[in-house]
Amino acid sequence: MAALRVSFRALRPSSSSSSSSNSLVFSLVRYLSSSSSSSSSSSFVDSGVNLQKPANGVPLRRKPNGRNDVHWVFLGCPGVGKGTYASRLSNLLGVLHIATGDLIREELASSGPLAPKLAEVVNRGKLVSDEIVIDLLSNRLQAGEAKGESGFILDGFPRTIRQAEILEGVIDIDLVINLKLREDALLAKCLGRRICSECGGNFNIACIDIKGEDGKPGIYMPPLDPPPHCASKLITRSDDTEEVVKERLRVYNEMSQPLEEFYRSRGKLLEFDLPGGIPESWPKLLQALNLEDHDQRSAAA
Numbered sequence: 001m002a003a004l005r006v007s008f009r010a011l012r013p014s015s016s017s018s019s020s021s022n023s024l025v026f027s028l029v030r031y032l033s034s035s036s037s038s039s040s041s042s043s044f045v046d047s048g049v050n051l052q053k054p055a056n057g058v059p060l061r062r063k064p065n066g067r068n069d070v071h072w073v074f075l076g077c078p079g080v081g082k083g084t085y086a087s088r089l090s091n092l093l094g095v096l097h098i099a100t101g102d103l104i105r106e107e108l109a110s111s112g113p114l115a116p117k118l119a120e121v122v123n124r125g126k127l128v129s130d131e132i133v134i135d136l137l138s139n140r141l142q143a144g145e146a147k148g149e150s151g152f153i154l155d156g157f158p159r160t161i162r163q164a165e166i167l168e169g170v171i172d173i174d175l176v177i178n179l180k181l182r183e184d185a186l187l188a189k190c191l192g193r194r195i196c197s198e199c200g201g202n203f204n205i206a207c208i209d210i211k212g213e214d215g216k217p218g219i220y221m222p223p224l225d226p227p228p229h230c231a232s233k234l235i236t237r238s239d240d241t242e243e244v245v246k247e248r249l250r251v252y253n254e255m256s257q258p259l260e261e262f263y264r265s266r267g268k269l270l271e272f273d274l275p276g277g278i279p280e281s282w283p284k285l286l287q288a289l290n291l292e293d294h295d296q297r298s299a300a301a
């Protein structure tokens, strides 16, 4: 994606001291071993209804060097588009996008000592242990910090209350965006997912067109087609089979309510119902976050 410029219509000053990524790295590990929990919450965002705007503007902190220092989390079912929107937002804001699913897949591809154990868990649609996920996340943050990276959007973490408690104990998460999509579209979205084995680009060949009925609105999500040079190199994730996706959806639904409540009760949850595909949803998500994408506006002009 081309570099994007962004204007912040509503900046809030930093409201509480938050640990640096460095202390997060070590604290994550320390917290895991002590397994204690604490919450350092400061309420930035009203608990939400659909498309509710943060009452006081989106919680962005601008560092003296002009970089943004956001600590955001994306929640949402498999197939909802967490990766797509987290990646777009991280480009827009100039912060890291860290997807624990990607970290796990990198570990799987490395054929390291953890790979066989991970493959067995992931390919059954189960959750990897908190210990392993936190270890991978800590390593990623540590590598990022060595390169001077700061600010992040987490995608796929936390997934359990324990992970949320550990994270909350070590860093002040500003905002949790909970993406939602009707159940009947999720399976199709997962099964339509394709990755270019060469460039790593993510595409979706599913065309979802669900008509409205009984007063419920329909939804149209066009495919996200690969460019011609990727079309012959598409692969499917090994856990995107119908059986495994159904298990992942079941596991997600089991864990999601307490997780949502965890963040709702801290005033950090922004609920966002996807109204359709990317062209329809992206501008509305930006609107809900009180952000502007200049490139998109000039492209539309």
Ligand SMILES: Nc1ncnc2c1ncn2[C@@H]1O[C@H](COP(=O)(O)OP(=O)(O)O)[C@@H](O)[C@H]1O
Pocket: 076, 077, 078, 079, 100, 101, 102, 104, 121, 122, 125, 126, 127, 128, 129, 130, 133, 155, 156, 157, 158, 159, 160, 163, 239, 248
């Ligand atoms: N935070 C996490 N805790 C435990 N397991 C995880 C976590 N994040 C990812 N995983 C594992 O990686 C798999 C793929 O995750 P992800 O790429 O986020 O896909 P999706 O959201 O579509 O299920 C999950 O099914 C799970 O096995």
